[in-house]
Amino acid sequence: MPQEGYLLQAAVVFLLAAVLTVPLAKRLQLGAVLGYLFAGVIIGPSVLGLIGNPESVAHISELGVVLLLFIIGLELSPRRLWVMRRSVFGVGLAQVLLTGGVLGVLALFVFGQPLNSAIVLGLGLALSSTAFGLQSLAERKELTSPHGRLAFAILLFQDIAAIPLIAMVPLLAGVDHNTTAAQDLNHGLEVLGSIAIVVVGGRYLLRPVFRIVAKSNLPEVSTATALLVVIGTAWLMGIAGISMALGAFLAGLLLADSEYRHELEAQIEPFKGLLLGLFFMSVGMGANLSLLLREPIVVLGLTVLLIVVKFPLLFVLGRLAGGLNKVSAIRLGIVLAAGGEFAFVVFKIGRDASLFDPRLYDLLVLAITLSMAMTPLLILLCARLVSPKVQPVVVPEKFREIDTDEPRVVIAGMGRMGQIVARILRAQNIKFVALDTSVETIELSRSFGGVPVFYGDPMRPEILSAAKVEQAEYFVIATDDPDANIKTAELVRKLYPHMKIIARARNRQHVHRLMDVGAHAIRETFHSSLEMSRQTLIGLGLTQDQADARIKRFRHHDEQVLEAQHAVYDDAAKVMQTAQEARAELARLFESDELEEQAKKH
Structure with a gap:
């Protein structure tokens, strides 16, 4: 089939799957995230096999997470981020170290993994899903709640922590890259230069550009400019070896006080929704269901173990360090107990560096995917068990x-x-x-x-x-x-x-x-x-x-x-x-x- 025909077929498959499954999931009060995930499983290679190369889709779908972080940056401002510093760098750091330490000890002593593999396993599984967590909170309008703000702060620190963790994996694997001090210095300068370009450009260049574009009165040019800012920043950060999502967050943060903030948000929102849905579907397509059928007890056991270990640690952190009440701490634990998308990246590098064998890698990916799928269900269960019944506002017809x-x-x-x-x-x-x-x-x-x-x-x-x-x-x-x-x-x-x-x-x-x-x-x-x-x-x-x-x-x-x-x-x-x-x-x-x-x- 010609490339153009394949792309059109893939687009039709994705859109049809989303249109059929997502409204059904919403109707069943399961949330859009679980609907997208289920759609990905159905069209993926494990079931119908309508999409032949899920990895190629995953690269495009990562833009959904990038756009999500950009919009979150727009909702913040440097002043608000400074106010959140204790939550981000205090509670966030404590969560990563505490959870990573406990999971690493389990991997080392219970599952007999080598020390270097145990470190990567612990820290990788300590990360939670930014896309799943924030989307679930947004659906329930809980982003501004106490547990929503603390969850965002922890997720933001995890995104920052993922950068050194990804760089650390080859070192723990003993892979010799033959890098010199000069090369390390050059890479450091590239990172600082990229951040400087984003900061200076966001402060002095973007506003005049948006002012000129706004005067043109052409909506399509305004949309193209907004996408250029987000994707261009993510691309620049990717070249420098920094998380694209973190780069987009930084760009949004710099434009948070701009008079064009609402226009940018309106232009980006439709693309964010579609691409984020594509990301969730790509996660579903990557699930190896044959492994689940062959070793269901092992896969489900790992999934439950991940949630059972992370949930109480998050609950305690929420209560002691975050100052949350019991109900809010339970909600925090449920939202962040699953694995995260950055773990896929970390474990893939670990597999390629021979830290894990392919079977362990497949087990980890499947366990993380299932933990993500369980998150909306656990949120729904939590809402029914621990939340007071809120009567909907009845508006008289008159x-x-x-x-x-x-x-x-x-x-x-x-x-x-x-x-x-x-x-x-x-x-x-x-x-x-x-x-x-x-x-x-x-x-x-x-x-x-x-x-x-x-x-x-x-x-x-x-x-x-x-x-x-x-x-x-x-x-x-x-x-x-x-x-x-x-x-x-x-x-x-x-x-x-x-x-x-x-x-x-x-x-x-x-x-x-x-x-x-x-x-x-x-x-x-x-x-x-x-x-x-x-x-x-x-x-x-x-x-x-x-x-x-x-x-x-x-x-x-x-x-x-x-x-x-x-x-x-x-x-x-x-x-x-x-x-x-x-x-x-x-x-x-x-x-x-x-x-x-x-x-x-x-």
Whole structure:
């Protein structure tokens, strides 16, 4: 068969397997990960044999893990990572050393492995699956939970630790690479140079590039640029001998504070999902089921032993070092008890270096794969046994049916600010419709006399259409989530380019990002702070006219500074410079006002 035909056939097989098995697994509450894994087993060489070369697929599918780590990096920032340093380098290091030590001792004394093989076995099996763990947590919306944050920190350290471990395997095997000190120095310089290129490029080059691409208004170019950043960084790190996934994480981390973060995430997300699914399927295809049929007790025994050893160690670390409660520590142990994808790489190098015989390698790969397959089942079992039954939010049908008659204003969010806007509009007999995702808020608002507020997420286009946003003149965003406000403003601007948007802003940086999408930002505490200042000035001896004049002067001056800083708000040094100049200018203006008032008295 021609190469093009084979690629098309492989694509059809993968997509068909995913379409058939993943929705079924989700329906059975087993999770998408187990569905992809099962699909891989079915189409792999052990069952139907529809894909002849699983290893070639595995190389492409590794991009799924790379894109996953990039998006995780985007969700963090260097400041947040520094805050997590104790979890990453404290608990993470303790987990790898403790688990690796226990498993290594078992391999040495119970299974009679040589010391060098036992070290590689212990440390390799101590690693957990980043892809399986984070995907399982994301599916259950537990990434920001206490055990989710600690699991991420441990997985991040494991990804870092995998680099020296991979380099250490040939040394433990006694393989002589005939490397000189000069060659080692050159490799070290390559690693440092690659990291420097990523850091400098992410800080000074990527933002201007994205700014130019954004001005082109071509979505396909924006997508290509996002993929180029991720894959290019991973490729550069791979050349230097560093984990591609870790390189992508570093790139995402450097762009975490960028104004293009949400755009990047939106562009990468579909590719991440598909390629990550392909990765799970490739793991399933690599399972040697014939070995499982020949030696089921050995394979299942190794799988259970791996989980039984890792789970209590993770539970104890979570309780003592991570400060988790019992339920969260159990969840942490279940998520990380399985083996990881980096173990495949470590053990393959060990096999090639004659640390393990082929049979042991196949047993290890099969045990790790089965432990991964058990993780979603254990998470599901844990959720039913130790989690309290949470009743789903019941939304009355009358809250869902958006019934409005040509509103002039649409309000997103009926909290403190949204309610005040609604009251004033209602008193002025201006037609409006409000959206909120809190049933309690909707019930409270409606109890004050039939306020037109309905249940709906303003970040969903169909909800905006049902609310007849296209007929409105103003869209008021009053929710208290800065990221949600920006995403809502971006969506409204994209769908309704001529809409006037007024949005609630948390701080000056939030104001700038809202201004980027053409929204008029209102700082939530600005005007109340001005009123507090006015009352304080009057109490300190200024007349009411003098206090009003100072506040008016400050407001006008601050709005001018804010507008000037918008052009440089992504450059911290220039923002600091303009702020210092603005303080000096404001002092001069107040001094001039005082001199003018004194001159009038005389």
